Amino acid sequence: GATSDRTQALPGSHYVINCIEVSGVECVRHDNDIPLKYGIDQCIGDTIGPGGLFKALRTVPVFLDICRDVERLCPDALVLNYTNPMNILCLAAARAVPSVKVVGLCHSVQHTGHVLAKRAGIAYDEMRWECAGINHLAWYTTLEHNGESLYPKLFEMARREFETGVVAEHETDRPDWVRKDMMLQFGAFITESSGHLSEYLPYYRKDAASRAKYAGPGYCGGSRFYASGWPNWRKTADETRMKMVSGELPVGWPRSWEYASWMIEGIEKDAPVRIHGNVMNHDGTGRGQLITNLPADGCVEVACLVDRNGVHPTRFGALPAQMAAVCDSNMRMFDLAATACVNRSVEAAVHALMLDPLTQAVCTPAQIRAMTLEMFEAERAFLPGYK
Template sequence: MTHPKIVFIGAGSVVFTQGLLADLFAFPELRNAHIALHDIDAERLATAEAAARYIARERGADARVTAHADRRESLAGADFVINIVQVGMGESTRTDFDVPARHGVRQTIGDTLGIGGVFRALRTFPFLKRLGEDIAELCPDAWLLNYTNPMAMNVQYLTEATGLTKVVGLCHSVYWTMRDLAELVGVPYEEITYRAAGVNHQAWVLRFEHRGADLYPRLDELIASDEQLRRRVRVDMYRRLGYYPTETSEHSSEYVPWYLHHDSEIERLRLPVGAYLGIVDENVAEYHRTRDALAAGDPLTVEGTMEYAPQIIHSMVTGTPRTVYGNVPNRGLIDNLPAHGVVEVPCLVDAAGIRPIRAGALPPQLAALNRTYLSMNDLVVRAALDDEPRHIRHAAMTDPATAATLTVEQIWRLCDDMVRAHADLLQPSLRVTLAD
């Protein structure tokens, strides 16, 4: 694989595309790759192409860059497919916040569980089915590297609806959690040893050591001496569950029933309800700044992101062994979680591909939370696969934060309103209302 073809689906997510390209071109062996960019938005696609050519020049890469409005054209002969699509873009994300807020449901991010996660998945599934069918036909040996959230739901749907087996979901939460923890306890990241496992955005640091010594006691001392540290959801969860969660407090608060329903907890733990919409707006503004800079011939500041996809591609192309964290079907990787669920575990990567590492059994209190998460995921996937709109409501009833806030009847009415708001993006069988 001397000139790998790497396809970006949803390349109009220009800022993220830029970071991935900077990472790819940091490897000399990947500087002659064929970068194929696809997006349905012509302006964003043109911006992504200009950015890719700029980064290639800046990094001294002899890459071939092509832009494609037609997805199938971009996929033909691909070795790797990176999916970063957001169906509905910022407008749908705003709907995911505004409609539940009118029903009294609080969200902080809304892209993994909760009402936001449910409908983000349901409007993404039809696209994933088409993408999977195209890959099976046009590049059946390609690896699909998925970044699109809700990660676990999307990977489960992809594997069950399309039959693809070379699929892995990628997220940076484990890596950056460990960078932050290393800094917090004052140990260089390169010197720590760690192991994590669980589900995406709710995995757990099972091992955290420096030269064979457990670092958790040092973390405990810091937390005990720092009131501000104790005002974080993930620290609160760690103190009570015994293992540090691998996602931010904003994310973590949405996957349990204990925090967002209570005004006092929102204040104590400084939870930014609805603030994610400001991040959405900033992402749009950053895109406009990039577009305008490229048009004016101004320099771009592009930093590497240490994302897993470029590392995986480099390992497969060169045979360099690495361990990354990936989201894959469980199938016995974590003993006390459902076999059909998608779990986040360490994975070995080299020229032979991606091989997940068995994690064994999680501590029971952690598995209990993960099972609820995976039960909700399964109901959303079943709604789409079985054309069963009631399962949308069952998923919302199972969701911890939603169930802590609303009665059953209120949950069904909320789901009806969300179906109406997103109807054009849902598969036809799910566009029905049931509460009335």
């Protein structure tokens, strides 16, 4: 039967799907409002930047407790993590509980693939592509149709849209200016949509003029979009679930693009499937990195084959240097953030934000320290043990 006690649920489990939130909606306003005082404007603020760091500081200790219970009660289970901040959670787990198998899952790769196919006017199944990087910053380094690169067409479309300000009708609500500009400037399309992507970069949210040019309203880059919407989204989702439980609403069973069910089917029925997972960059064979020009001790997002023998990350090789550098700048922040979470270290948290691309584009180190300490004070009820 159902239980809320994981020590009863875990024994004998083959798969553990992690989708948790620590502190409910209590801290979302602090994650956004305090940084805004210092000039850091966030749209989503839950995977990187001040908001992402403090969500990690609250969430990672709880996730590690879950992983330790997995290690004790079902050591062979595969943990499928959906909780953000994805990179920091997976990295912290690999360091603190290395015997537990964790794969981080997101829908950004498969969703963006469909976005690109629609933009190019072709069937998704006819498109050949390769994609690698880190979560929300993976690059479509190959994008082809019938053996021809789609990038010349996509570049031409993007240049015309910047010149005219007019996008395709189906994109009017989400024109994706940040992703299009990054493609033109760096050479490939990225997996995260513009509003959220702008938080991973130092270019597009650092001042009012940049936000006005590249950030649209709401999900496209609006200020405090997540903080403004999340409490109501959570309330609506809870109400919908209760209506399903009571029978007032039907429980729908359409299969989504989310990877978890496909992975379980792939393993249990030996039905091989390709997914893109967040895994440690060292592949466990001693042959070096999966992405050769990113840190070996970091977490990357690469194609993985899933079959009856488990999850097999594939070796991508080297990203183009400019793309690797963008990923690496984020990975340096994630490295210190994971250290802060595992060691409950305030100083490591301060240093993590000093390396955050958007934060360092706006604030001085002294301002970053003051902001971090102010956030610790505001959220201290949900940050036990940090020193």
